[in-house]
Amino acid sequence: MLRLVCVFSTAVLFVGKSFAQEHPQAATKPAVDQLIPWLLDEGAQFRGIPFSEVIVDVTGKKVIPFDAKNEVDQRVRKAIAAACDETIKRLNAPDSPIQKVARINEASSHFEDALRELLSSTPGLSCDFPKTSDGKIQRSGYPDLRIVYLASKRVFYLDPKLYAVGSRDSSFRTFYFEPKTETNKVRDNAVHFVVGFENQPSPRLRLTSQPSEESESGNQPRNSGSGAPNAMWKFTRWDVVDLSQFKVKLKAEFQGSNRDMYRVEAIVASSAK
Numbered sequence: 001m002l003r004l005v006c007v008f009s010t011a012v013l014f015v016g017k018s019f020a021q022e023h024p025q026a027a028t029k030p031a032v033d034q035l036i037p038w039l040l041d042e043g044a045q046f047r048g049i050p051f052s053e054v055i056v057d058v059t060g061k062k063v064i065p066f067d068a069k070n071e072v073d074q075r076v077r078k079a080i081a082a083a084c085d086e087t088i089k090r091l092n093a094p095d096s097p098i099q100k101v102a103r104i105n106e107a108s109s110h111f112e113d114a115l116r117e118l119l120s121s122t123p124g125l126s127c128d129f130p131k132t133s134d135g136k137i138q139r140s141g142y143p144d145l146r147i148v149y150l151a152s153k154r155v156f157y158l159d160p161k162l163y164a165v166g167s168r169d170s171s172f173r174t175f176y177f178e179p180k181t182e183t184n185k186v187r188d189n190a191v192h193f194v195v196g197f198e199n200q201p202s203p204r205l206r207l208t209s210q211p212s213e214e215s216e217s218g219n220q221p222r223n224s225g226s227g228a229p230n231a232m233w234k235f236t237r238w239d240v241v242d243l244s245q246f247k248v249k250l251k252a253e254f255q256g257s258n259r260d261m262y263r264v265e266a267i268v269a270s271s272a273k
Helices: 008-022 024-028 031-040 051-059 071-092 104-120
Strands: 125-128 145-149 154-164 190-201 233-242
Touching: 071 104, 071 145, 071 154, 071 190, 071 233, 104 125, 104 145, 104 154, 104 190
Parallel strands: 154 190
Antiparallel strands: 125 145, 145 154, 190 233
């Protein structure tokens, strides 16, 4: 799923301590005043952050590396591979609901649903949508699926991604993790996987523009009008990626909603009613 991440709290976790150590005189300043200088610094401290460290600091849980020599890991990898093959087969079918989707960004839930169904039906495994700390199922946010090897209770998180042919090496941001306590879905020490599905749009799709870098599926084509019935997608390959060595970048943003902006006391002019 595509999501824009607010990573302000992660900035505090990773750079706040370091800033206080380097500038002890700033310890008495408000937190935001301490953080701003770091946000203005585009140095290396905001790049190459180990995702495993982000998870530990935000959730208290460990990212377990995939072990190719571990029998359980081998079995789960084999099950995921089989589920990915069958998912592509199903969604490439002419009568698949996904073939009527005009924008590939709208297809993510179909992959999640198919993988969940297939993995849940695999003997020895369970697969479901991970729950937040208050026990609620939340489809949005990382990760999308939680797999359990029932005999050992070993947990694997799986997050499907879609990307267009030719965009595999794109520098556009396609992975997001939002560090919020109330919506956190990483509640286990687990192996973390991303599975990327490559898609080829049909020539019948009229390409009119490219999405912004906020698009989770990357450099994807869009259909401009009511052409959904004619939209066709072909999924050509998949890759399962171990995130234990994955490194992320920090993008700090100040955000506000319409409610924050359009306050009565702040409006200085309006159109005639």
